[in-house]
Amino acid sequence: MIQVSNLSFSYTKKPFISDMTFSVSKGEIFGFLGPSGAGKSTLQKILIGMLTTYQGSVKVNGIECKERTKSFYEEIGVDFEFSTMYEKLTARENLEFFRSLYQKKGRPINTLLEMVGLEQDADKRVSEYSKGMKSRLNFIKALLHDPVLLCLDEPTSGLDPTNSRMMKNLILAERAKGKTILLTTHNMQDAAELCDRVAFIVGGKICALDSPHNLIMSRGAATVTYTWLDNGEHSISCPLNQISSDEQLRKLIAENRLQSIHSSEPTLNDIFMDITGRTLL
Amino acid sequence: MKAIRLSFFQMLQYMRRDMMLFVACFAPILAGLMFRYAIPFLEIVLTDLFNLPAIISPYYALIDIFFAMLSPVMFCFVSAMVSLEEVDENTAAYLFITPLGKTGYLAARFGVPAVIAFIITTILLPVFKLTSLSFVEIISLTIGGTLQGIIISLLIVTLSSNKLEGMAVTKLSTLMIFGAVIPFFIKHNIQYVLFLLPAFWIGKAISENTPFCVLLAFALSAIWIFFLLKQYLQKI
Numbered sequence: 337m338i339q340v341s342n343l344s345f346s347y348t349k350k351p352f353i354s355d356m357t358f359s360v361s362k363g364e365i366f367g368f369l370g371p372s373g374a375g376k377s378t379l380q381k382i383l384i385g386m387l388t389t390y391q392g393s394v395k396v397n398g399i400e401c402k403e404r405t406k407s408f409y410e411e412i413g414v415d416f417e418f419s420t421m422y423e424k425l426t427a428r429e430n431l432e433f434f435r436s437l438y439q440k441k442g443r444p445i446n447t448l449l450e451m452v453g454l455e456q457d458a459d460k461r462v463s464e465y466s467k468g469m470k471s472r473l474n475f476i477k478a479l480l481h482d483p484v485l486l487c488l489d490e491p492t493s494g495l496d497p498t499n500s501r502m503m504k505n506l507i508l509a510e511r512a513k514g515k516t517i518l519l520t521t522h523n524m525q526d527a528a529e530l531c532d533r534v535a536f537i538v539g540g541k542i543c544a545l546d547s548p549h550n551l552i553m554s555r556g557a558a559t560v561t562y563t564w565l566d567n568g569e570h571s572i573s574c575p576l577n578q579i580s581s582d583e584q585l586r587k588l589i590a591e592n593r594l595q596s597i598h599s600s601e602p603t604l605n606d607i608f609m610d611i612t613g614r615t616l617l
Numbered sequence: 618m619k620a621i622r623l624s625f626f627q628m629l630q631y632m633r634r635d636m637m638l639f640v641a642c643f644a645p646i647l648a649g650l651m652f653r654y655a656i657p658f659l660e661i662v663l664t665d666l667f668n669l670p671a672i673i674s675p676y677y678a679l680i681d682i683f684f685a686m687l688s689p690v691m692f693c694f695v696s697a698m699v700s701l702e703e704v705d706e707n708t709a710a711y712l713f714i715t716p717l718g719k720t721g722y723l724a725a726r727f728g729v730p731a732v733i734a735f736i737i738t739t740i741l742l743p744v745f746k747l748t749s750l751s752f753v754e755i756i757s758l759t760i761g762g763t764l765q766g767i768i769i770s771l772l773i774v775t776l777s778s779n780k781l782e783g784m785a786v787t788k789l790s791t792l793m794i795f796g797a798v799i800p801f802f803i804k805h806n807i808q809y810v811l812f813l814l815p816a817f818w819i820g821k822a823i824s825e826n827t828p829f830c831v832l833l834a835f836a837l838s839a840i841w842i843f844f845l846l847k848q849y850l851q852k853i
Contacts, residue, residue: 420711
């Protein structure tokens with residue numbers, strides 16, 4: 337679906353994105369992770385044809401982005417982090433207008449509104465919507481014309497846990513329908529949960545690219561930490577894959593003296609810090 | 618074309634929600650009625666009062682120039698305001714990544730209103746004109762006025778970042794049309810200080826009956842539009 341080779345881009349004389357190469361398969365959820373100013377948004381702008389003065393090759397759905405025509409946008413749906421709605425119009429009026437710009441018939445507006453629980457508020461002006469409602473409305477706007485590629489920028493930002501869960505389920509449902517999804521986020525938990533593969537972007541370069549599971553496993557196994565009382569509380573951690581050779585633990589289990597025991601896996605954020613030396617949080 | 622047409626109609630729908638912009642669209646008719654009937658009446662009153670043969674009538678051609686610029690300036694002001702609001706609300710950026718695209722957006726927000734302003738001015742100017750303008754003069758004034766309207770709308774969207782700033786820039790940029798006044802009142806070469814204003818050359822063409830100056834106004838307008846459009850595209 338997406339092939340990027342030797343991509344370089346610069347706003348000034350100083351390179352902003354340098355020598356990026358990656359590809360995204362059809363039906364994949366691919367995450368871009370990185371701190372602010374890393375180049376994620378610029379990369380997304382290049383992929384959706386907003387910036388065309390790049391070097392290298394960027395093909396989306398078989399079309400070189402700098403040679404895109406209007407039909408290029410028939411198959412791309414974009415959900416920006418901020419609201420992109422006419423505030424004085426109702427949600428329904430907004431959706432009807434934006435859908436009318438496409439040749440494809442797309443999806444029924446009422447079905448989309450029901451999907452995100454906005455059917456009762458469809459005839460309210462968008463200016464009366466909360467931030468969370470606007471986020472959900474923005475998301476279904478990207479689905480209006482039933483595109484094959486979805487570019488989602490922080491789709492769960494500003495949502496409460498219930499709506500965040502709903503949004504993640506909707507993203508997974510779109511993937512199940514065969515859509516390719518590009519996800520730009522700071523949220524490592526979302527990325528780990530949703531993405532088939534993630535790319536860590538720092539300073540305009542891809543520092544790592546793999547599935548969240550492989551990235552986590554590549555940086556060492558989980559650890560087990562246990563505590564016991566013996567003239568005060570004591571605590572020891574050992575790698576999970578060496579647990580059978582931990583004499584102290586075996587002894588404590590045999591004597592039923594363990595106070596607590598728990599395992600902890602490195603998170604994607606830990607891996608990001610390991611690889612890039614920076615944190616997103 | 619479908620996307621441009623729909624986007625233009627959407628702008629009209631949006632304008633209906635904003636009374637200020639809605640009323641601004643009817644300003645040329647109100648102004649035309651005043652120019653056509655109130656000014657000649659005022660001329661009669663003033664000439665009687667001061668016992669002079671003419672007071673305002675020597676400048677009726679100038680009033681016709683202003684009227685030719687009024688419709689395009691008002692229509693382009695309205696579309697510039699809508700465009701600024703779209704930049705505020707990020708809808709402009711979104712429209713660029715739909716089949717409408719950047720070119721379609723520019724056509725819907727600046728091209729179509731300018732064409733409509735041209736048509737309306739071509740209809741209204743013969744109705745409300747105070748002098749005996751020929752068909753060629755009417756078309757020349759209308760083209761000049763339409764180009765002036767495009768320049769003002771591009772100045773508004775380029776120099777302002779929201780509607781409030783847009784209102785302020787509108788007041789300043791409409792001063793450009795007063796360039797047409799100078800050739801009527803200042804005959805000395807100092808008038809050429811304003812040579813960069815297209816309206817100055819329109820005023821000169823009418824006041825001195827030099828049709829060549831209209832071509833200069835068109836050429837100058839094209840240069841203004843080229844540079845402002847370049848700036849605007851960089852901004853968005």
